[in-house]
Amino acid sequence: MTTSSTAKSDAKPLPLDGVCVVEIGHSLAAPYAGMILGALGADVIKIESVDGGDYARDWGPPFVDGAAALFHAVNHGKSSVALSLSNPGDADALRDFIVRRADVVLQNLKAGGTDKYGLGAEQLRALKPSLVYCNLGAFGDNGPWRDKPGYDPLVQALAGLMSFMGGPGEPLARIPVSVNDMGTGLWAAIGVLAALFRRQASGDGEVVSVSLYETALSWGGMQIADYLASGVLPGRWGSGTAAIVPHQAFECADGTIMVAAGNDRLFRRLCDVLDVPALADDPRFATNGARVGHRDELIDRLHDAFRRGNCASWLAALDAAGIPCGPIQTIDQVVEHEQTKALDILRATDDGAATVVGLPVSFGGARPSKIGRTPKLGEHNHLLANAPLETP
Template sequence: MEMSKQLPLDGVCVVEIGHSLAAPYAGMVLRALGADVIKIESAGSGDYARDWGPPFIDGAAALFHAVNHGKSSIAMSLSDPSQAESLRELIVRKADVVLQNLKAGGTEKYGLGADHMLALKPSLVYCNLGAFGTVGPLRDKPGYDPLAQAFSGLMSFMGQPDEALSRIPISVNDMGTGLWAAIGVLSALFRRQSTGVGEVVSVSLYETALSWGGMQIADYLASGVLPGRWGSGTAAIVPHQAFECSDSTIMVAAGNDRLFRRLCEVLQVNVLAEDSRFATNGARVSNRVELIDLLQHEFGRKTATYWLERLDEVGIPCGPIQTVDQVVVHEQTRALEILQKTEDGAATFVGLPVTFGGRRPADTGITPKLGEHNHLLTDALEETPLA
């Protein structure tokens, strides 16, 4: 089936009053789905992420290109009442959606808060992206992704039990919050089609982090036992982790009893599948350390290629642990055509992980210079005056 030339959000205008990663990531998603995204940046310095390098491309960090390509950039000082008023008028005239992740109270300070803007434009979908949520004792506390990982408990079960605490080395809560923002905005736009009325959508890094840890929290509330730290493994499935072969490390996920029996056959240790200590997943979890030691001994006898070929033959999920340089040239990555370039060829980034009719949105645009599209503000304000 051919993908329609019109993307789902064609005709939707998003004003992004954001910086760093959460709101810009949400704006990137909406832009890739067809929305026109107008990025509001601070005059002079712009989005903090412009300087989050090296590497830099055309004066801006590669990260900035990855999440801001295809947007328009308007630079202004919201502390100037006249410029804040101009932005209010732009939103009322043009915007369907506002994304904002300024510090708590920031948009209200400038007369751009959700209540005020919806009073001016009831059809507006207004999305707040915060640190700890809109209620509670920490509602005004600033926060970044590592703080959310620490405070939510995520870091408490990361890494190996005998190693120092570590964080997930990607901004999983910033990006996750951006995704929840996009989901909330899309839901609100869908409902607006029938009601004509907008609403306020609120998401936060802390709520996103709690959702990532949802299974561990549910397990703790049921058992009273704190989650362990299992390195490459997982708490509830064994064996489901990395094993060192004679030359490199591979990931093996024998996620049920049937796959475990096949794994024992491949390793030629069939007796383990019949051992009451390992016959069921629950038993394997209870006897994790002893079983992993036995399996590791067998994996260490031969090369990664040898084991991967035999595991693939019998349908056991497995794979090498690749480095990024291997990932970007792998034939599967290339087949997906998920690595995309800005239209000027300056930057390469990972595209939206969704296709429509088998085709990925490909209108990538270019990364805007700071204030490159200030004329859009003037053009909008010169149109028919507001009633």
């Protein structure tokens, strides 16, 4: 595997160069938002508890240079300031720094957690009206669960996502990626960018609010819309999907591949490749709506056809026919794949200690190359003085 920290220098300053972000966050949602803004050029000052720092520092193994690999993935390129916010002197110092230097505050403490230290949105914006202040919560600003703590797996359950994960008859499952934490970080970054854009015209900041629960509801938006239209709960389709057939994994003689014949034209081509052309003319399968209604009958026949050949031969034939398909790769295969390497998205931190996934966006053909190293706990406490910012 090859990685690069600055494979291609940016031809011009990054979009957020000169923007200062204070991240009063821990775990994943706020740090992920901070990582995005930092990769876009912002200086991100991460505020951690003097008593051990961000919980995610210990979320391993594996550990790299004294911190969990996960921590490196979402905290590289930041500065770390370790404080005890319950100490009035520390809270005052942070408040003063925000008023003097910050453009954005990200915070994901429990509801009201920053207010008791004089660091809440209304308190800080009264001192600095241009400040963009983003709350990242578990369940949102209102409602009976407003004060309920929440992590990604719990929110997956409460928002209904787990109810349609997995296959028929299988145990309930969660998406084994923290989609709500990361999605909430994405929505936070989008909201902050929109607020900064509006600030250019008005001069005023504002309060942006996002939450894991709202993010989860948005991920389930299509299923919710379908249910509200039909009154029918979403099914559990394993590798497949509710509204398109065939669009799932198929077992071959020596393994499993993914096939996505997403329209009638592609389905007919699939039948030709599998040497079962009569299926494309069968009224039960001739249209996608009909195929959805006769899913089990069709999928059984397609499985029988796929089992007659091996993965490589089917993938070659499907590719030649222009049918979307691919192997089900493991992570080691993904990082070594030529497509991954060609995108140059795996980047080493500037000190070479860790390798992370870079920002999945390019500007003018260049991916933002600001990776930075992962800070030690409290390494940049001096930044709360009047000294200029220093990017790690």
